Amino acid sequence: MKIIVYLATSANGMISNNRNVPDWLSPEYGQGFMAISQRTQAVIMGKTTYHILAPDYLPLKDSGSLVVLTHDKDTVPPQANVLFTDNSPEKIIAQLAAKGHTEAVIIGGRQVVSAFMEAGLVDEIILVVEPVLFGKGLSLVEEVEFEVPLSLVAVEKLNNHTVELHYAVKGK
Numbered sequence: 001m002k003i004i005v006y007l008a009t010s011a012n013g014m015i016s017n018n019r020n021v022p023d024w025l026s027p028e029y030g031q032g033f034m035a036i037s038q039r040t041q042a043v044i045m046g047k048t049t050y051h052i053l054a055p056d057y058l059p060l061k062d063s064g065s066l067v068v069l070t071h072d073k074d075t076v077p078p079q080a081n082v083l084f085t086d087n088s089p090e091k092i093i094a095q096l097a098a099k100g101h102t103e104a105v106i107i108g109g110r111q112v113v114s115a116f117m118e119a120g121l122v123d124e125i126i127l128v129v130e131p132v133l134f135g136k137g138l139s140l141v142e143e144v145e146f147e148v149p150l151s152l153v154a155v156e157k158l159n160n161h162t163v164e165l166h167y168a169v170k171g172k
């Protein structure tokens with residue numbers, strides 16, 4: 001089971017600004033986000049990110065598996081393909097594999113990315129780097145004690161200002 005993180009970042013590695021307004025994201029990020037969600041048919045996110053996207057901008061409508069990490073397991077999500085869970089990253093991956101998925105994409109936010117990174121379960125990271133610097137905001141991972149060596153798989157210029165950096169986690 002391949003686990004891929006797909007995120008937009010500022011040029012200094014922030015995934016959100018303090019205004020928390022997504023007006024810095026390129027259309028190419030949105031297109032890539034939809035494309036990788038459609039390809040994997042298995043999307044993992046945190047409850048905060050779910051609240052930002054649902055219902056209109058969820059990347060899978062009726063098909064596939066949308067896994068939302070939350071401690072609020074008692075609320076039943078209105079979308080049939082959404083699962084609210086507080087399972088461990090390992091268990092979530094095992095559940096998706098049991099459903100026949102061979103890859104899954106983590107689309108944010110920071111807490112969920114950090115949990116899977118810390119557990120050593122991420123195979124690839126795709127960063128869509130947008131042309132902006134944020135002095136305040138959310139960094140890609142929380143202040144956790146790890147260093148994760150990466151190898152560069154590909155660099156793609158998505159438009160005149162945006163690049164996509166595709167990394168593999170070394171040793172995976």
Ligand SMILES: NC(=O)c1ccc[n+]([C@@H]2O[C@H](COP(=O)([O-])OP(=O)(O)OC[C@H]3O[C@@H](n4cnc5c(N)ncnc54)[C@H](OP(=O)(O)O)[C@@H]3O)[C@@H](O)[C@H]2O)c1
Binds near residue numbers: 007052107109111113
């Ligand atoms: N640039 C990008 O590509 C991108 C993508 C997505 C999001 N974002 C940004 O990221 C920010 C949101 O990130 P975030 O880190 O604040 O939130 P998040 O990871 O989206 O969600 C955090 C919530 O998920 C639940 N959660 C997290 N870990 C859990 C665990 N191990 N077990 C059970 N529940 C768990 C908790 O929900 P409960 O409180 O319900 O328990 C927690 O409050 C927003 O500003 C958003 O705009 C950026």
